[in-house]
Amino acid sequence: MTRRRPLSRPYSTHSLRWLWLAAGVFVADQLTKAAIIAAFRDGGGLAITPFFTLVLTYNTGAAFSFLAGASGWQRWLFAGIAAAAAIVIVALLRRGGSKIYCAGLALILGGALGNLIDRLLLGKVVDFLLFHYAQWAYPAFNVADSAITVGAGLIVLDSFRRPRGDAREATKGV
Numbered sequence: 001m002t003r004r005r006p007l008s009r010p011y012s013t014h015s016l017r018w019l020w021l022a023a024g025v026f027v028a029d030q031l032t033k034a035a036i037i038a039a040f041r042d043g044g045g046l047a048i049t050p051f052f053t054l055v056l057t058y059n060t061g062a063a064f065s066f067l068a069g070a071s072g073w074q075r076w077l078f079a080g081i082a083a084a085a086a087i088v089i090v091a092l093l094r095r096g097g098s099k100i101y102c103a104g105l106a107l108i109l110g111g112a113l114g115n116l117i118d119r120l121l122l123g124k125v126v127d128f129l130l131f132h133y134a135q136w137a138y139p140a141f142n143v144a145d146s147a148i149t150v151g152a153g154l155i156v157l158d159s160f161r162r163p164r165g166d167a168r169e170a171t172k173g174v
Contacts, residue, residue: 018093018106025110029143030117033126040128051133057140058124082116085109101158107151114144 036056040046045055089109093102118125127140 015093015096015102018102019090019109021103021106022110022113025107025143025147026113026117029111029114029147032143033114033118033128036128037126045130051131053130053132054128055130055140057127057130058122059127059140060124079116079119082112082119085112086116098158098161100154100161104151104154104158107147107154109151111144111147111151114142114147 036054040054040056042056042058045053047053086109089105089112093105093109096102097105115125125142125144127142127145129142129146130140131138
């Protein structure tokens with residue numbers, strides 16, 4: 001079982017590495033969004049391949065435009081959730097863990113902060129990566145969404161890599 005540090009300790013070189021990864025994701029996300037906003041008008045796009053288009057679109061909701069049609073309160077709900085998640089993730093990174101686990105947390109943190117800034121400054125999230133085939137299209141997404149998805153996948157992968165003894169120890173006395 002991986003020993004975790006108490007939350008009261010200052011950031012170590014180990015945890016700072018993951019914060020740098022999160023910062024890199026955040027910067028990449030914001031730079032790509034700025035480039036797309038500068039290059040396209042809302043709804044405009046450029047077909048790159050028969051199945052991939054760069055397109056400027058905005059999402060006032062959450063994943064898959066969940067609550068996008070609400071009256072505006074969802075902006076603050078999703079911003080609050082992202083801010084709370086960022087605080088929890090920073091605390092988890094300070095505690096440490098495996099490289100896969102920490103990388104997953106850092107990717108989620110960078111993505112959450114990228115989308116949080118969009119919500120706070122624009123009131124909506126900039127999406128621009130659109131995959132499609134014939135009449136089917138996957139909802140447009142961005143670098144932050146990609147980082148969150150990969151980060152979640154890494155955390156799930158890490159959960160399968162833990163020794164089985166940890167699970168037995170956790171359930172003793174239950």
